[in-house]
Amino acid sequence: MSTPIQRYSASERNNHWLVAIAFVLAALSGLALFHPAFFFLSGLFGGGTWTRILHPYLGTLMALFFIALSARFWRLNHITSADRQWMSRIGDVLRNRDENLPEAGKYNAGQKVLFWVLVTSVPVLLVSGIVFWQPWFAPYFPVWLLRVAVVVHALAAWIVILGIVVHVYAAIWVKGTVRAMTRGTVSEAWARQHHRAWYREMTGK
Amino acid sequence: MALQSLDIKARSATTTPSPQARGAIPVAKLIDISKCIGCKACQVACMEWNDLRDEIGTTTGIYDNPRDLSDQSWTVMRFSEVEVQPGRLEWLIRKDGCMHCADPGCLKACPAPGAIVQYSNGIVDFHEENCIGCGYCLTGCPFNIPRFSRKDRKAYKCTLCSDRVAVGLEPACVKTCPTGAIVFGSKEDMTLHAAGRIADLKERGFDQAALYDPQGVSGTHVMYVLQHGDQPELYANLPRDPHISPLVGLWKGIAKPLMSFGIGLAVFAGFFHFVTAGPKEVEEEEERS
Numbered sequence: 215m216s217t218p219i220q221r222y223s224a225s226e227r228n229n230h231w232l233v234a235i236a237f238v239l240a241a242l243s244g245l246a247l248f249h250p251a252f253f254f255l256s257g258l259f260g261g262g263t264w265t266r267i268l269h270p271y272l273g274t275l276m277a278l279f280f281i282a283l284s285a286r287f288w289r290l291n292h293i294t295s296a297d298r299q300w301m302s303r304i305g306d307v308l309r310n311r312d313e314n315l316p317e318a319g320k321y322n323a324g325q326k327v328l329f330w331v332l333v334t335s336v337p338v339l340l341v342s343g344i345v346f347w348q349p350w351f352a353p354y355f356p357v358w359l360l361r362v363a364v365v366v367h368a369l370a371a372w373i374v375i376l377g378i379v380v381h382v383y384a385a386i387w388v389k390g391t392v393r394a395m396t397r398g399t400v401s402e403a404w405a406r407q408h409h410r411a412w413y414r415e416m417t418g419k
Numbered sequence: 420m421a422l423q424s425l426d427i428k429a430r431s432a433t434t435t436p437s438p439q440a441r442g443a444i445p446v447a448k449l450i451d452i453s454k455c456i457g458c459k460a461c462q463v464a465c466m467e468w469n470d471l472r473d474e475i476g477t478t479t480g481i482y483d484n485p486r487d488l489s490d491q492s493w494t495v496m497r498f499s500e501v502e503v504q505p506g507r508l509e510w511l512i513r514k515d516g517c518m519h520c521a522d523p524g525c526l527k528a529c530p531a532p533g534a535i536v537q538y539s540n541g542i543v544d545f546h547e548e549n550c551i552g553c554g555y556c557l558t559g560c561p562f563n564i565p566r567f568s569r570k571d572r573k574a575y576k577c578t579l580c581s582d583r584v585a586v587g588l589e590p591a592c593v594k595t596c597p598t599g600a601i602v603f604g605s606k607e608d609m610t611l612h613a614a615g616r617i618a619d620l621k622e623r624g625f626d627q628a629a630l631y632d633p634q635g636v637s638g639t640h641v642m643y644v645l646q647h648g649d650q651p652e653l654y655a656n657l658p659r660d661p662h663i664s665p666l667v668g669l670w671k672g673i674a675k676p677l678m679s680f681g682i683g684l685a686v687f688a689g690f691f692h693f694v695t696a697g698p699k700e701v702e703e704e705e706e707r708s
Contacts, residue, residue, distance in 0.1 A: 247530045247553060249679045250432040262531050262551035308692065310699050348554040349572055361558045361666040368670055372678045376685050383689035388699040403701040 218399035219416050221320075229283045230395055236276035237378060243269040244371055270347045277340040284333050290320045291330065297323035317410040324384070331377050335370045342367040424585045429537040431529035443540040447606035448579060448590060450514050451616055451644040452654065453625070454600035457482065457496055457512040461592035461601060465494050468580060468591035488515065490568035490575040494592060497655035503647055511646075513654040514592070514601070517564045517577035519543045519640035524663035525574075527671050528559030541606065541640035542581045547573045559671075561636060561661035579640065609642060616644050635662035 222230070243265045246255040256265040296316040300307070300323035306314050307324065315322075321329070345363035346352045352360060385391045390404040405413035413419070427437040466472065473491035476484065482498040494516035501509050523543045526535040534549035535556065545556075545565070552572035556565045565574040580590035588594070589603040602612060613630045620628035629648020632638045643657070651657040 247551075249675050250434050250530075250532060251679060253432060253530070253532055262549070266551040266553045308696060310696055312699065346554060346558070348552055349567060349569075352554050352557075353567075357557060357563065358664075360554075361664045364555065364558055365666045365670045365674070368674060368678065372681065375682055379682065379685040379689065383693075386698075387689075387693060390701055401701065407701050408699075 216402035218401060219405050219413070220398060221394040221400050221405075222398045224398065226283075226286060227395055227398055229279060229286070233276060233279040233283050236272055236279055237374075240269060240272040240276050241371070241375055241378075243272060245375075248368060248371075266348070270343055273339065273343050277336050280332065280336045284329070284336075287321075287329065291326045293323070293326055293330075297326060300324075301327070312407065318408065318412070319415070320409060320412040322409065328377050328381055331373060335374045335377070338370040339367060339374065342370065425542070425581060426539040427536050428539045428541075429523075429526060430533045431526045431535040432532040437536070439539055441539075443538065445541045445606040446579075446584065446604065446640060447541070447609040448519075448593060448601060448603050448641045449609040449613055449644065450641065451600045451602070451613075452511060452513055453616070453620055453628075453644060453646050454598045455496075455512045455514065456598055456600075457498060457510070458597060459484075459496055460595045460597060461514055462492070462494055462496065464591040464595035465577075466492075468583070469493065469578070488564065488566050488576075490566045490570075493517070493575065493577040499653060499655050501653050503650070503653070509646075511654050513643070513657060515655065517543065517579070517641065518562050518636070518661075519577075519579055520561075520661075521637035521639065522663065524559030524561055524636070524667060525556035525565055526559070527663060528555040528667055530555055538581065540584065542579045542584065543640075544578050544581045545574055545576060547571070547575065550574055559663060559667050561658060561663060606638075606640065613642065613644050617648075620644070620646055631657065633658070633661050635660050 239259075242255045243259050245252040246259070246262075246265050247253075247269065253262070256262045259265040259268050296318075299316045300318065303315055304324075306312070342363040344351050345355050346360045346367070355363075385395075388408060390401055394400045402413070402417070405416065426439045426441045426443060428439060430437045471491045471493065473485050473489055476486060478484075479486060483495065485492050485495060488495050494514055497513045497515050499511040499513070501511055503509060519542055521541060523535070523537055525545075526537055526543060529535045530553060531549050531551045533546055534551065535543065535545055537543050550573040552567070552574070554567065554574070556574050557563075565576045567574055580588070580592075583590060590601075593601045593603040602609065604612070610630065610632070617628045617630060625646040627649040628644070628646050631643035631645050631648065631651060643654070645651060645654060645657075647653055651659050
């Protein structure tokens with residue numbers, strides 16, 4: 215029997231789940247305001263007006279927690295030439311033919327791309343959202359800027375939601391992954407198979 | 420439905436047809452700027468009928484009073500002193516307020532179902548009980564009309580006295596106008612009436628007199644007769660070619676369904692990928708314990 219390898223500390227896990235909870239709430243309330251098909255989601259927040267009131271606070275919380283989380287993981291997400299190779303073999307990744315892939319460190323190229331997508335999109339969401347935040351900030355900006363902000367906000371939110379759909383699916387798809395964020399550890403075999411460079415670094419094997 | 424006697428053509432954030440079995444004749448309010456004397460009786464009538472009382476403001480050296488539209492002032496006379504011909508001063512007085520666009524940007528932008536409705540007679544009305552206070556209507560409006568109330572954080576504007584029109588009365592401002600500068604009727608009649616006024620103005624030397632019924636918003640249900648129809652900007656910056664901002668068009672047009680579809684597609688793609696390719700399992704199952 216092998217010993218589990220520590221992947222995330224308790225504080226990293228808590229930070230991650232704070233972002234996740236805030237994201238889910240911000241996304242559901244944001245979708246309610248985006249398309250009539252989703253307006254029923256406003257019922258979860260106490261109606262349309264409460265949704266409008268709460269959404270910007272939920273979004274701001276998410277952004278702040280995310281900034282803290284991204285600072286923790288920043289160093290580990292530099293894209294290397296091995297990552298480019300990994301990306302060029304994305305077809306093998308999707309077909310579960312992992313033998314041909316270059317060794318990944320703590321994060322593989324897909325995870326790193328998601329990281330940078332979020333690092334760019336979340337601040338865009340925060341800033342554009344503040345611009346049309348009624349009634350506190352919107353009155354201080356000209357209407358042309360509000361028009362730019364609503365479109366940019368919707369686009370950035372869409373990118374983040376798509377990114378998180380992929381993120382959640384990847385966690386389900388790659389067995390043995392979720393426990394890294396719930397219990398903090400992964401199995402040796404998981405680490406060896408999916409993040410061999412990190413595995414060697416952690417175990418010295 | 421706030422007004423049983425008015426059918427609805429369009430409702431904000433609603434994707435199914437609105438109650439519209441009965442239909443109605445499109446109406447219009449015609450404001451003949453060449454006849455306006457700036458008495459502000461229309462402002463007073465609007466306050467009286469709608470029970471509005473704005474805060475008492477301060478004099479700023481011009482006649483505009485109050486200085487701007489607000490949740491309590493749904494119409495404001497805007498005074499412009501211009502010299503179209505040098506040495507000949509003209510005082511152009513434009514009654515500003517909601518234009519009741521046939522293609523209303525406020526309604527297009529609004530995310531709250533039924534907070535903004537367009538009656539089949541063309542009147543665009545805010546139903547504040549459904550308003551969530553997001554301010555999207557401000558981004559949609561090409562005329563800078565909706566205003567927020569600090570009391571309830573909801574948007575207000577001219578209703579074209581939909582409550583009066585619903586029972587066969589003309590709007591309060593029309594009723595009170597002492598010079599007949601504001602008239603009300605079917606849009607067809609008002610267009611004809613305007614043509615007569617424009618012919619008259621042209622005879623009197625206003626060669627460029629024209630009707631302001633901007634097609635960029637598919638026409639409006641509040642129209643102006645302008646002595647200088649070629650220069651609408653003279654009238655306190657009345658926009659020459661108002662239209663819903665292309666950004667709002669993009670946001671509330673193609674982006675809304677396409678992006679929602681994209682999210683749905685991503686979720687289904689994940690599901691079917693799992694069913695097709697299966698999970699990534701750890702080959703050496705040595706962690707069995």
